[in-house]
Amino acid sequence: MTWSRLAPVGVFFVLIVFLAIGLTRDPSVIPTEMIDREMPSFELTELRDESVLLSNQDLVGQVTLVNVFGSWCVACLQEHPTLMDLSRDGTVKIVGVNWRDDRQDALDWLTKHGDPYDAIVFDAESDLVIEIGVTGAPETFVLDASGRIRFKQIGPITPDVWRKVIRPVIDAIEQEATSAS
Amino acid sequence: MRRLVFAFVALLLCTAPIAAQDVTAPNEAEIDGRTETISKTLRCVVCQNQSIYDSNAPLAEDMRKLVKKRVEAGDSDDQVREYLRDRYGDYVLMSPPLQTNTILLWAGPAILILLGGFWFLLRLRGQPAAQKVDLTDEERARIATALNDKGGST
Numbered sequence: 001m002t003w004s005r006l007a008p009v010g011v012f013f014v015l016i017v018f019l020a021i022g023l024t025r026d027p028s029v030i031p032t033e034m035i036d037r038e039m040p041s042f043e044l045t046e047l048r049d050e051s052v053l054l055s056n057q058d059l060v061g062q063v064t065l066v067n068v069f070g071s072w073c074v075a076c077l078q079e080h081p082t083l084m085d086l087s088r089d090g091t092v093k094i095v096g097v098n099w100r101d102d103r104q105d106a107l108d109w110l111t112k113h114g115d116p117y118d119a120i121v122f123d124a125e126s127d128l129v130i131e132i133g134v135t136g137a138p139e140t141f142v143l144d145a146s147g148r149i150r151f152k153q154i155g156p157i158t159p160d161v162w163r164k165v166i167r168p169v170i171d172a173i174e175q176e177a178t179s180a181s
Numbered sequence: 182m183r184r185l186v187f188a189f190v191a192l193l194l195c196t197a198p199i200a201a202q203d204v205t206a207p208n209e210a211e212i213d214g215r216t217e218t219i220s221k222t223l224r225c226v227v228c229q230n231q232s233i234y235d236s237n238a239p240l241a242e243d244m245r246k247l248v249k250k251r252v253e254a255g256d257s258d259d260q261v262r263e264y265l266r267d268r269y270g271d272y273v274l275m276s277p278p279l280q281t282n283t284i285l286l287w288a289g290p291a292i293l294i295l296l297g298g299f300w301f302l303l304r305l306r307g308q309p310a311a312q313k314v315d316l317t318d319e320e321r322a323r324i325a326t327a328l329n330d331k332g333g334s335t
Contacts, residue, residue, distance in 0.1 A: 005304075007296075007300050008297070008300060011293070011296060027229055028229070030226060030269065030270065030272045031270060031272075032270075033267065033268060033269065033270045034268070100239050100240075100243075125243055125246070126239075126240060126243035126244075126247075129240075129243075130240075130243065130244060130247055130265075130268065131268065132268070133268040133269050133270075135226040135227060135240070135269070136227055136240075
């Protein structure tokens with residue numbers, strides 16, 4: 001008789017274990033669907049010069065970081081020094097996606113904090129951002145030379161994230177390219 | 182005969198606008214209605230527990246615009262949902278689809294109810310044996326003698 005008395009406790013315990021596992025997950029981090037897909041085609045203006053059109057073709061040719069940012073984005077400031085360092089050292093091509101911003105606000109923000117971008121796509125209405133499944137800023141995609149998305153970083157690139165996560169991804173892509181040729 | 186012709190012409194006159202309405206596909210009210218129903222089934226990716234219809238998040242607003250654009254372009258409700266699911270994954274759907282990794286989620290409540298019912302029945306069956314029966318003094322005496330007899334014979 002005792003086992004049947006304890007059965008609900010057992011079921012309850014199993015449930016608790018599942019819920020506990022659930023608690024360790026961060027619900028704001030949504031796994032991306034975009035890995036190993038081609039960068040979708042788009043055509044948007046360059047932030048600094050409205051007459052220049054940028055497209056997915058501008059992201060082909062070398063390993064590129066595509067960084068989603070906005071002057072309204074607080075966490076973007078956290079990664080900004082890292083991006084500035086990368087751009088100063090010429091480590092990797094960095095293309096910005098200025099998301100849901102006002103052109104002038106964005107330009108002012110870049111004057112104030114520095115401009116690490118080789119090109120900036122001006123995406124005021126989330127056209128590109130929804131195409132690549134962005135959920136927030138900052139988010140950074142790593143593209144290989146053929147323009148394929150290889151990695152997505154959700155949240156700021158701190159020096160630690162750069163060293164431990166993104167640098168190894170870029171190294172692996174480059175190694176792959178040299179061994180293939 | 183004249184009345185018949187008149188009736189026929191009248192019929193033509195009243196069907197004409199209806200037919201015209203069908204041909205001009207972008208019916209504003211219908212598009213808005215469908216945008217609303219589709220938006221209610223899509224989850225806002227920044228706020229987790231709201232549909233893009235309920236959410237004030239800027240991204241949700243742009244997603245609503247996108248849904249409307251897709252509807253205007255002639256997509257079916259499912260095609261619109263599939264469009265966003267392709268980019269954001271199952272997460273973007275308000276109700277998770279029934280597939281291998283969600284089977285426990287869907288079947289869980291039913292399994293729990295079954296287990297609970299099973300347990301309850303088991304307990305119910307065990308119950309009478311455990312029930313306390315009040316004996317009269319006469320019955321007690323009979324049991325005592327019976328036990329004594331048994332003890333004596335072995």
